[in-house]
Amino acid sequence: MDVITAILERRSVRRFARRGVEPEKLGHLVKAAIWAPSGSNIQALHFIVVTAPDMLTALKSVAPGLFSLPPAVIAICVDRQRAMSKGGTGGSLLGMMDACFAAQNILLAAQAEGLGTCVIRSFHQGSVRTLLQCPQEVVPELLVTVGYPEEPLPRAPRRRPWSEVVHLERYAGAGASALGLEGGGDP
Amino acid sequence: MDVITAILERRSVRRFARRGVEPEKLGHLVKAAIWAPSGSNIQALHFIVVTAPDMLTALKSVAPGLFSLPPAVIAICVDRQRAMSKGGTGGSLLGMMDACFAAQNILLAAQAEGLGTCVIRSFHQGSVRTLLQCPQEVVPELLVTVGYPEEPLPRAPRRRPWSEVVHLERYAGAGASALGLEGGGDP
Numbered sequence: 613m614d615v616i617t618a619i620l621e622r623r624s625v626r627r628f629a630r631r632g633v634e635p636e637k638l639g640h641l642v643k644a645a646i647w648a649p650s651g652s653n654i655q656a657l658h659f660i661v662v663t664a665p666d667m668l669t670a671l672k673s674v675a676p677g678l679f680s681l682p683p684a685v686i687a688i689c690v691d692r693q694r695a696m697s698k699g700g701t702g703g704s705l706l707g708m709m710d711a712c713f714a715a716q717n718i719l720l721a722a723q724a725e726g727l728g729t730c731v732i733r734s735f736h737q738g739s740v741r742t743l744l745q746c747p748q749e750v751v752p753e754l755l756v757t758v759g760y761p762e763e764p765l766p767r768a769p770r771r772r773p774w775s776e777v778v779h780l781e782r783y784a785g786a787g788a789s790a791l792g793l794e795g796g797g798d799p
Numbered sequence: 800m801d802v803i804t805a806i807l808e809r810r811s812v813r814r815f816a817r818r819g820v821e822p823e824k825l826g827h828l829v830k831a832a833i834w835a836p837s838g839s840n841i842q843a844l845h846f847i848v849v850t851a852p853d854m855l856t857a858l859k860s861v862a863p864g865l866f867s868l869p870p871a872v873i874a875i876c877v878d879r880q881r882a883m884s885k886g887g888t889g890g891s892l893l894g895m896m897d898a899c900f901a902a903q904n905i906l907l908a909a910q911a912e913g914l915g916t917c918v919i920r921s922f923h924q925g926s927v928r929t930l931l932q933c934p935q936e937v938v939p940e941l942l943v944t945v946g947y948p949e950e951p952l953p954r955a956p957r958r959r960p961w962s963e964v965v966h967l968e969r970y971a972g973a974g975a976s977a978l979g980l981e982g983g984g985d986p
Binding site: 613614615616618619620622624635636638639640642643644646647648649650651653655657658659660661662663664667689702705706708709712713715716717719720721723724731733743744745746747750768769771772774777778779780781782783784785787788790791792793796799 | 800801802803805806807809811822823825826827829830831833834835836837838840842844845846847848849850851854876889892893895896899900902903904906907908910911918920930931932933934937955956958959961964965966967968969970971972974975977978979980983986
């Protein structure tokens with residue numbers, strides 16, 4: 613699937629078919645995540661793929677952001693000790709940023725595989741860490757739900773008009789139309 | 800360009816050809832960024848596209864992360880007032896995360912356009928905000944350099960072995976091989 617198509621067609625999917633996700637497809641998503649950039653090349657991320665029903669149920673109980681039980685969750689965790697030792701005092705922030713770059717790659721790679729996803733930040737970090745048996749220094753930053761979407765797909769939330777959020781050279785410098793962007797709103 | 804190809808072939812490019820970037824291509828990148836997900840749908844991002852040589856030179860003087868003068872920079876800024884009013888006390892963090900999702904879309908869309916990019920976090924936020932004439936509540940979170948890469952392209956930093964960073968069900972649960980991932984390191 614074309615990059616731009618994947619970017620424009622991706623939706624946050626919260627209702628999944630019961631069908632499980634093939635392990636090798638989950639492997640593709642993790643590989644995509646691993647090739648995201650890493651600030652100062654700290655490479656402090658860990659990816660924990662959860663598919664066991666009892667683990668998913670337990671995750672849901674400590675993650676209000678998980679509305680329904682997905683077939684799989686990829687927990688993106690940061691080894692803060694490694695992040696700080698390689699990235700200095702800003703290492704923790706760099707690790708968090710890396711988790712987001714990696715998550716976005718997962719969302720797009722999933723789109724290409726016909727899978728739906730949603731990024732979740734609303735969960736109790738300590739409880740998820742305990743549940744996933746992470747050592748003290750490894751902190752779950754994001755959960756990405758993965759599964760075959762239940763039809764119909766959700767509609768995209770409209771975006772703000774481009775003229776409001778795109779600027780040229782400086783804030784409030786008219787920008788969108790000079791860059792060939794007219795309108796906005798729908799994909 | 801295929802999503803997975805873009806993900807695997809993307810490199811952080813720090814040396815650019817002198818050739819400028821077509822405005823409509825920069826528009827495509829911003830459009831890709833706008834279609835990244837937004838935590839709680841806060842849509843608090845602003846994109847300032849900088850191409851004027853005097854502005855780029857001024858940016859460089861307050862951004863140690865800018866090693867050379869790129870043909871273009873996309874400053875991704877967060878309207879923290881909007882982020883907090885829509886996302887509550889966690890709004891500022893959600894805005895920062897959104898900036899990263901958007902940045903990753905820019906990197907991949909650029910790859911499809913034959914453009915090189917690098918995400919920069921090492922800059923003085925206050926100075927960049929002043930330079931870009933942002934109001935007090937709009938904070939530059941990331942700078943993305945954009946340009947045609949100078950050959951040869953940088954080599955990819957090797958990744959850690961998959962067995963070290965990929966886990967199944969729980970941390971230190973063997974994972975990579977169960978997901979079809981053997982080895983790691985190079986793309």
